[in-house]
Amino acid sequence: MSVYEKFSALVRDDQPMSLLTVVRGPGTGRVMLVDPSGTLDGSLGDPDLDRVASRDAIGELEAGRTGVRHYGPNGQTTPEDLADAETVEVFVESFAPPPQMWIFGAVDFTAALARVAKVLGYKVTVCDAREVFATKRRxxxxxxxxxxxxxxxxxxxxxxxxxxxxxxxxxxxPKFDVPAIEGALATRVGYIGVMGSRKTHTKRLERLAEVGISSAADLARLHSPIGLDLGGRTPEETAISIVAEIIAVRTRRNAAPLAASDGPIH
Amino acid sequence: MREILDDIDRWHSAGKRVAVARVVDTNGSGPREPGAAMAVSEDGEVAGSVSGGCVEGAVVSEALAILRGEAESRIVTFGYSDDEAFAVGLTCGGTVHLFIQPLEW
Known part of the structure; x- marks a missing residue:
């Protein structure tokens, strides 16, 4: 099986992996496929380079990042080692499965949020303990x-x-959102948002303290009340303010209008 | 790359050679992210895109030249902000670096 055949089979099956391609320097055009367990197919032209680049690729895959990395011909990475060596530019392309969004609560806002999340490519899971509300039909x-x-x-x-x-x-x-917050904080999830008025939020903080969630590190991970301050009211407008906040958290931007700031847009 | 696999397979099973162009880097505004890909068959059919339509025509010429052996697999840069850039620009004013190679791996 060629590297391409294996690559296309994995992509079609939504399997996570990285495709590494030498785009400049010795071995231009060579490719190597790396799966998360570190199994390699193909080669960039040097065993040490393969080892170093595949290790980096697994880290990039975890973060869902794609970009060019620079190495020496034998995988050297430090500036001193690279100074006298020819540079190999390797395009590390991460093929990660779609990000997930778990939504707790099968309410009106849920349908709008699920729709908007699908537009952004999320795999959406809706959870509710109430059988009559948590239906595929809704x-x-x-x-x-x-x-x-x-x-x-x-x-x-x-x-x-x-x-x-x-x-x-x-x-x-409370009997649903406190355990949901506890559960989410125990994971490595990048965004946790909790809906509710400011009053609800204050009361919730008290209940969280009762179950032992009060550290600044934990509370800093909670986006509550959920969403950016767009002034929207409808479920759809609220959904946009939530996903906009998720993007801003990921990119570490403050979500001010571009017209009110300067500097690069991307 | 996923969206162009069916076309690539169809061309391969018809015995045609294929070149692939992938965005590896962008500077400034760029309509497509690194990883955006486009495939060109040896008779000039196209699948996928690497910009908002600004540079695709030039990419086809480059890809065909590489398939004919008139040029090496290499990084090709489009955009106005680079002195060595091609004459074809991006309407957004950014620069896009593409790696173009025959799909023979």
């Missing part, structure tokens, strides 16, 4: 609709959440 746009309490959902699947993923808690119900 949320046809979601990839998964689960009748479950937050606890088991996080215990069974929380390990799959990473920096690119989001948990949005829209339940408004």
């Amino acid at each position: 949320f046809p746009m979601a990839d998964e609709v689960k009748v479950t309490w937050p606890g088991p959902q996080f215990t069974d699947h929380g390990g799959r959440l990473g920096a690119r993923d989001a948990v949005c808690i829209l339940t408004h119900d």
Whole structure:
């Protein structure tokens, strides 16, 4: 099987992997495929370069980043080593499965948020403990609709959440949102947003303190009340303010109008 | 790259050679992110895109030259901000660096 045949099979199957290509320097045009376990197919032309670049590629894949990295012909990476060596430019292309969004609470806002999340490419899971609300018929746009309490959902699947993923808690119900927050904080998820008025938020902080969640590090991970201050009211407008906040958190921008700032846009 | 696999397979099974152009880097505003890809068959059919339509025509010429062996696999830069850049620019004013190679791996 050629590298391309293996590559196209993995891409079609949504399997995570990196495709490395020498785009400048010795061995231009050579490719190597790296899967998350570190299995290599193909070669960039030198075993040490393969080893160093594949290790970097696994890190980039984890972060979902794609870009060019510079090495010496034998995988040298330090500026001193690179000074006298020819540079090999390697394009590291990360093929990561789509990011996930878990939405807790099968409410009106959920349908709008699920729709907007799909536009951005998320794999959307809607969770609610109430069987009558958590139905595929109410949320046809979601990839998964689960009748479950937050606890088991996080215990069974929380390990799959990473920096690119989001948990949005829209339940408004303490017996549901406190365990959802506890569960989300125990994962590596990149965004945790919790819906509610400022009053609800203040009361929720008290209840979180009762279950031992009060550290500044934990509370800093909670975006509550959820969303940017766009002044929207409808479920659709609220959904836009939530995903806009998710983007701003990922890019570490302050979400001010471009017209009110200067400097590069991207 | 995913969206161009079906076309590539179709061309391969018809015995045609294929070149692939991938965005490896951008400076300033760029309509497509690194990883955006476009494939060109040896008879000039195209799948995918690497910009908002600004440079695709020039990419086809480059890809065909590489398939004919008149040029090496290499990085090709489009945009006004680079002295060595091609005459074809991006309407957004940014620069895009593409790696173009025959798909023979």
